Amino acid sequence: MQFTSEQRLDDGVLEREFTLGEIPGTLWTPGSAAPAPLILMAHNNGLPKSASRLVARARYSAASGYAVACIDAAGCGDRPRSAADEQARADLHRAFQADEPVDEVFESIIGPLVENAVPEWRTTLDALLSLPAIGGPVGYSGWTAVGIRLAVAEPRITAAGFFAGGYVPRAQREEARQVTIPLLFLLQWDDEGNPRQRALDLFDAFGSKEKTLHANLGGHTGTPWFEVEDGNRFFGRHLK
Amino acid sequence: MQFTSEQRLDDGVLEREFTLGEIPGTLWTPGSAAPAPLILMAHNNGLPKSASRLVARARYSAASGYAVACIDAAGCGDRPRSAADEQARADLHRAFQADEPVDEVFESIIGPLVENAVPEWRTTLDALLSLPAIGGPVGYSGWTAVGIRLAVAEPRITAAGFFAGGYVPRAQREEARQVTIPLLFLLQWDDEGNPRQRALDLFDAFGSKEKTLHANLGGHTGTPWFEVEDGNRFFGRHLK
Numbered sequence: 001m002q003f004t005s006e007q008r009l010d011d012g013v014l015e016r017e018f019t020l021g022e023i024p025g026t027l028w029t030p031g032s033a034a035p036a037p038l039i040l041m042a043h044n045n046g047l048p049k050s051a052s053r054l055v056a057r058a059r060y061s062a063a064s065g066y067a068v069a070c071i072d073a074a075g076c077g078d079r080p081r082s083a084a085d086e087q088a089r090a091d092l093h094r095a096f097q098a099d100e101p102v103d104e105v106f107e108s109i110i111g112p113l114v115e116n117a118v119p120e121w122r123t124t125l126d127a128l129l130s131l132p133a134i135g136g137p138v139g140y141s142g143w144t145a146v147g148i149r150l151a152v153a154e155p156r157i158t159a160a161g162f163f164a165g166g167y168v169p170r171a172q173r174e175e176a177r178q179v180t181i182p183l184l185f186l187l188q189w190d191d192e193g194n195p196r197q198r199a200l201d202l203f204d205a206f207g208s209k210e211k212t213l214h215a216n217l218g219g220h221t222g223t224p225w226f227e228v229e230d231g232n233r234f235f236g237r238h239l240k
Numbered sequence: 241m242q243f244t245s246e247q248r249l250d251d252g253v254l255e256r257e258f259t260l261g262e263i264p265g266t267l268w269t270p271g272s273a274a275p276a277p278l279i280l281m282a283h284n285n286g287l288p289k290s291a292s293r294l295v296a297r298a299r300y301s302a303a304s305g306y307a308v309a310c311i312d313a314a315g316c317g318d319r320p321r322s323a324a325d326e327q328a329r330a331d332l333h334r335a336f337q338a339d340e341p342v343d344e345v346f347e348s349i350i351g352p353l354v355e356n357a358v359p360e361w362r363t364t365l366d367a368l369l370s371l372p373a374i375g376g377p378v379g380y381s382g383w384t385a386v387g388i389r390l391a392v393a394e395p396r397i398t399a400a401g402f403f404a405g406g407y408v409p410r411a412q413r414e415e416a417r418q419v420t421i422p423l424l425f426l427l428q429w430d431d432e433g434n435p436r437q438r439a440l441d442l443f444d445a446f447g448s449k450e451k452t453l454h455a456n457l458g459g460h461t462g463t464p465w466f467e468v469e470d471g472n473r474f475f476g477r478h479l480k
Contacts, residue, residue, distance in 0.1 A: 189444070189453075200440070203455070204429070210464075213429075213455035217448070224450075226477065230470065237466065 001127040003027075013062040020127055023120050024078045025049065025071040027128070028062035035135030036067040037239040038128060040121060040150075040157075042143040044166020046113050048077030053221075054142070057228050061141075064232050066239070067134045071124050073117040106167040114145045114169060121150055129156075139235050144202075148172040151179045159238035160184075161231045164199040165191045165220050176205040183211040184234040186227055191220045241367040243267075253302040260367055263360050264318045265289065265311040267368070268302035275375030276307040277479040278368060280361060280390075280397075282383040284406020286353050288317030293461075294382070297468050301381075304472050306479070307374045311364050313357040342433075346407040354385045354409060361386065362394055369396075377479050381471065384442075388412040391419045399423075399478035401471045404439035405431045405460045416445040423451040424474040426467055431460045 006016040012031020017024070026049050030036050039061055043054050049070035058068040072078050075085035088109045095102045128134050137158045140147050144162040151157050152175050160179075164187040185203050189196065203213050212234070216224055246256040252271020257264070266289050270276050279301055283294050289310035298308040312318050315325035328349045335342045368374050377398045380387050384402040391397050392415050400419075404427040425443045429436065443453050452474070456464055 209457065211457050212464075213453065215443070215453035215455075217451050224452075226473075229473075233466075233469075 001131075009059065009063075011059075011063045013059055015059070015062075020071075020124055022074075022079070023071050023124060025069055025124060026055075026058070028058045028068040029133045030062050030065050030067070032065065035133060036065060037137055037139070037235070038067045038069065038125075038134050039139045039141050039235060039239075040125065041068050041070045041141045042073075042117075042121075042146055044143045044145070044163060045110060046073040046076035046117070046143075048072055050077060057141075057231075060228055061232060061235075066139075066232075066235065067128070069124065069128055071120060073113055073120070075113070103167075107169055110145060110167045111169040111171065114149055114172065117146050118149045118153060121146065122154055125154070125156060137239050139239050141231065141235075144168050145172045148176055148179055151181055157181060159235060161186065161234055163223075164188070164202070165194045167194075168198075168202060173202060173205070176202055177207045180207045180209070182234075182238050183208045184231060185211065185213045186223065186231075187213060187215040188220055188222055189215050189217050193220065241371075249299060249303075251299075251303045253299055255299070255302075260311075260364055262314075262319070263311050263364060265309055265364060266295075266298070268298045268308040269373045270302050270305050270307070272305070275373060276305060277377055277379070277475070278307045278309065278365075278374050279379045279381050279475060279479075280365065281308050281310045281381045282313075282357075282361075282386055284383045284385070284403060285350060286313040286316035286357070286383075288312055290317060297381075297471075300468055301472060301475075306379075306472075306475065307368070309364065309368055311360060313353055313360070315353070343407075347409055350385060350407045351409040351411065354389055354412065357386050358389045358393060361390055365394070365396060379475050379479050381475075384408050385412045388416055388419055391421055397421060399475060401426065401474060403463075404428070404442070405434045407434075408438075408442060413442060413445070416442055417447045420447045420449070422474075422478050423448045424471060425451065425453045426463065426471075427453060427455040428460055428462055429455050429457050433460065 001018050001020045004017045008014055014029045016027045041058055049072050061068050075081045092105045095105045138156045140157050140160040144166055145168045147160050147162050151160055159182045161184040187199050241258050241260045244257045248254055254269045256267045281298055289312050301308050315321045332345045335345045378396045380397050380400040384406055385408045387400050387402050391400055399422045401424040423446055427439050
């Protein structure tokens with residue numbers, strides 16, 4: 001893990017860019033010296049780690065005492081796109097424009113993206129836990145599909161907050177029953193591109209004994225800021 | 241309003257029983273001297289104000305800086321039951337025992353209970369707001385059916401937390417669209433006696449622009465304690 005830049009924010013949080021092999025990432029750590037619990041954070045569908053909403057959430061969590069890390073998935077954010085990546089995005093765009101069913105196109109894009117992202121997240125987790133600034137335990141926040149796969153594959157993940165507004169491939173919908181860690185599942189009630197019933201069915205399917213659904217009125221990007229605070233309190237119950 | 245008994249709790253909260261005409265009530269006020277915002281609190285279906293779960297919630301909210309008041313509905317708790325009340329309860333018991341549909345029995349019991357309770361709550365509110373210990377604004381917590389009726393009829397109610405696990409008469413389901421104050425709606429995902437879809441439909445129907453659903457795994461009485469804390473934070477956003 002190579003740190004390539006750093007800046008100290010006003011509230012003492014240290015924000016560092018890093019690379020780990022081909023993987024670019026950002027790490028936020030709190031100003032205090034004690035080893036912090038860790039939250040792995042990712043946007044649904046491979047949105048970039050530099051997106052302002054993700055950065056705002058990460059900084060807030062770091063200021064609250066968590067180390068937070070995000071990486072870009074292959075073909076996303078700062079990483080080069082292959083011809084196949086470009087073609088897949090063009091297919092998705094065309095399907096949306098033509099108002100065609102997008103499930104199969106999503107399946108062909110997001111399915112492999114999740115499969116490829118999870119080993120990279122595990123490699124990143126190994127590297128992060130070797131840093132003196134990071135203690136544990138480890139939580140996960142954001143991208144539902146990757147979170148399901150990670151929660152099933154990775155015993156170091158002890159609690160997770162998922163945002164319902166993203167495509168969840170069939171493989172992850174099927175393995176949702178195997179997720180048994182405490183969950184907070186966040187749903188926008190009128191999310192334009194993500195059917196509400198599918199999200200409610202997924203919440204129902206999770207195998208966790210402790211699982212909580214928070215649903216708010218409004219569209220995909222309308223999540224109220226108090227949910228970020230609620231997410232922090234959820235992690236406070238499980239990671240501190 | 242006549243206070244008939246009082247006790248000072250360890251955390252400074254003053255717990256007082258009162259009567260207002262035929263209405264028996266309990267008022268909890270915080271230890272601090274400043275006039276407090278007020279939460280009207282009631283169990284679904286007319287369960288008594290002395291029930292331990294309600295008392296625990298009321299004491300916690302009072303210790304957090306709210307005045308909290310609860311009254312018994314006519315025929316419930318400390319109030320005398322008429323022959324008709326006894327007959328209605330016997331009908332409900334028989335319907336449950338025989339595994340018969342209980343909606344019509346509930347409708348005949350809870351419908352009038354709500355209609356009669358709301359004027360009493362408004363009279364109580366008048367009396368409470370004349371006390372120096374109580375300032376405002378006013379929130380409502382608990383019994384959904386009474387809360388819907390009150391939120392529509394009573395402009396002094398500015399925010400409400402409803403517990404989904406109780407019978408909501410058709411009249412209140414129909415006027416749910418007229419509820420426009422900020423809402424927190426609390427659902428137990430596997431509530432034995434209260435159909436989940438009916439609760440989700442009710443959440444969908446509320447006319448409020450700010451409404452949040454919290455759903456937790458488990459049966460009717462399994463609401464986790466952290467929801468009481470979340471409820472306090474919801475009121476903190478709207479009553480303080």
